[in-house]
Amino acid sequence: MPAGGRPTVRSRRLGAALRRYREAAGLDQAAAAEAIMKSVSKVSRLEGGAVSASALEVRTLMDRYGLQDTDERARLERWARSSNERGWWLDYQDTVRPDYADHITLENDSTYIRSWEPALIPGLLQTPEYAEAVIASGPTFIAPERIRQLVKVRQERQRRIEGGGTHFTAIIWEPAITALADAPKYCEAQWMRLIEAGQRQNVTVQILPESASMAAGMSGAFVAFSFGVEPNVEAVTVRNVANTTVVESVEDLSVYVNVFDQLRSAAMSPEASTKHIRQLINNQQRN
Known part of the structure; x- marks a missing residue:
């Protein structure tokens, strides 16, 4: 049984891959069982x-399915070994809900992460002060101690990109960034965090202009994950006010890939995005 007594995203990904290769080989489950x-x-x-x-x-x-690709074989064996691994986030299991744990697992296993955020700064780029404000402003009451724990979880998640362990691309709608001007207590630090993150070789930050409202309206926030050498999207998480859902069907994933490509095409370049944020800082300092 996967850790926690429930299917994990790791065990589901492994199972789905094995099913695809079995079906591609023209075999039934009886042949696999044998x-x-x-x-x-x-x-x-x-x-x-x-x-x-x-x-x-x-x-x-x-071997039975005739899978010869050495990289894919190594990846599936790695998933098998890690399916019951204890992640660092389980130290916060009284704070982290199972659906949030699934999201963190995908982050931890990923080689590429693509994030679209129309309303907030992505969690992987948030300062502790901004993260605390976001968590505290949620639709349900969260006790102060749990807020502190959730901020720590967010900081732990950020180590993944700070250590260069994955490539991260964030597209953020401009209103989510300019709205920070209304919070002078932490706005400059958060803007600087975006600039500093964008200077990392493994991080790309792009702003979708406010005028691109048609593109922004295509989808709510989502995060796409890749797990191999190539940046092929293999899972997407979609957040709403109640929970986070993992999307894994090939047909649905292709829709999110298309949406992200359109958002990236409509967004400012990384260089123009950095320049725009610097201008916001300058304006704030003059006020």
């Missing part, structure tokens, strides 16, 4: 992410 000497029920639960597969089982199935 290969690893398990029941058809076990294969069904494995492909659904309800149970974990060992690295040996994954290797055997890949």
Whole structure:
């Protein structure tokens, strides 16, 4: 059983990949069960992410399915080994909801992250002061101690990009950035955080102009994740006021890829975005 007694995003991704390769090989679940000497029920639960597969089982199935790609084989074996790994976020399990934990797991495993934010600064780029204000202004009451814990979680998440462990592209609608001027207590520090982050080799920050309202209206906030050498989107998380949903179907993912490409095309260049933020800082300092 995956850690926590529920299907995890890691076990679901592994199961879905094994199902795709089985179907591509023209085999049924009975053939897969025979290969690893398990029941058809076990294969069904494995492909659904309800149970974990060992690295040996994954290797055997890949042999049976005729999968030759060495990078893909290594990746699936790595997923098998990590499906029950304890992530650092479990130290905050009294604070982090299961759906938020899924999002953090995807961040932690990713090689590429693409974020679209029409209303807020992305969590991976937030200062502690801004993060605290955002969390405290949510639709439900959160106790001060839990707010402090959630800010710590956000800071831990940021280590992923600060250490260069993943490529991060953020597109932010301009009103989310200019609205910071109404919060002089932390606006300059948050603007500077955006500039400093954009100077990292693995981080790209682009502003979608306020005038591009048609593009901004295509979708609410979402984050797209890639896990391999190539930046192919394999999962998307969509946040609403109640929870975070993981999108994994190929058809739905293609829609989000298309939306992000259109947003990126309509956004300012990284250089123009930095210049615009510097101008906001200058204006704030003159006021």
